[in-house]
Amino acid sequence: MITTYKSILTAEMRSLIDKHVNTFNQIPGVVIIHETENWTVVYMNERGLNQLRLSLQEVCSLTNAEYYGKFFNEDDARDYIPKIAAFMYANNREDTLSYYQQLKFPDTDNWIWHLSSTKIFMRDGADKPVLSLTISIPIDAMHHMASKADRLLEENNFLRNNYESFSKLSKREKTILREMALGKSSMEIAAKLYIASTTVDTHRRNIRDKLHTKSYFEISQYARAFDLI
Structure with missing residues (x-):
């Protein structure tokens, strides 16, 4: 019989898990x-269990704060936890949800990227989800997907930290920000938008002031994080 967290599982739930x-x-x-x-x-x-160096009983007896705080990166968790909640609420029978997670195992200092996929494993009599099933597979650190996941996490963190500044931009300023990130000059932007280059210069100054940016790299960070390019 499977040892479970505080014996919260019904006999039907235990039987389904035992079966698989x-x-x-x-x-x-x-x-x-x-x-x-x-x-x-x-x-x-x-x-x-072998990766965590814990028994099933030990894992299941951990509180959520202990389990997630010890093994999971809270930065990327802020991105996927709301998606999981929305997925469960939608309660679609055949759908799966895939997302990246970073985990750290005992005696290691490095985060390891995993690609995880979740689906509903069992529903109750009212057809509401009661158990979920997740399969998590590590991504080789040399694989391009790990590098891409790192970039996505960096962009998500940048977006959260700078959303307030970005929201101060007008629609026109966001358009010009995009052109700035693409390396366009004031004259090129003016010709494309049918406005005076001096007007573009004014917009550029206002954008830099609102975003507190001084470099092309920072401008590009905003454009990437907020899906302008």
Whole structure:
């Protein structure tokens, strides 16, 4: 019988998990089952337990703060946690949700990127999700996807930290910001927008003042983070 978090699982839930345990342990990735009310772990396959160096009972007895605080990067968690919540709320029967996560294992200092996919594993009599199934696979640090995930996390963090400044820009200023990030001169921007180059110069100064930017790199950061380019 599977040891579960504070015995919160019903006999039906336990039976469903027991039925698939052998398969879960053959999957070349970590399998995690959460109960959906409090998002606590109620099962993890042997591969995942070995990586965490914990028993199933130890994992399931951790509080959410202990589990997520110890092993997961809170910066990228801010991006995917709302997506998971929305996915569960939508409750679509065949859909899956994929997202990147960074994890840190015992005796290591480096975060390791994982590609995780989640789907609803079990519903109750009212057809509401009660268990979710997630498969998490590490991304080789030399693989281009790991570098891309790093860039996405950096852009998401930049967006959150600078949203207030960006929201001060007018629609016209956002248009000109995009052209600035593409390396266009004031004369080129003026010709494209059918306005005077002196007007463009004024907009450029206002943009830099509102965003507190001094370099082309900072302008490009804003344009990338806010999907202008």
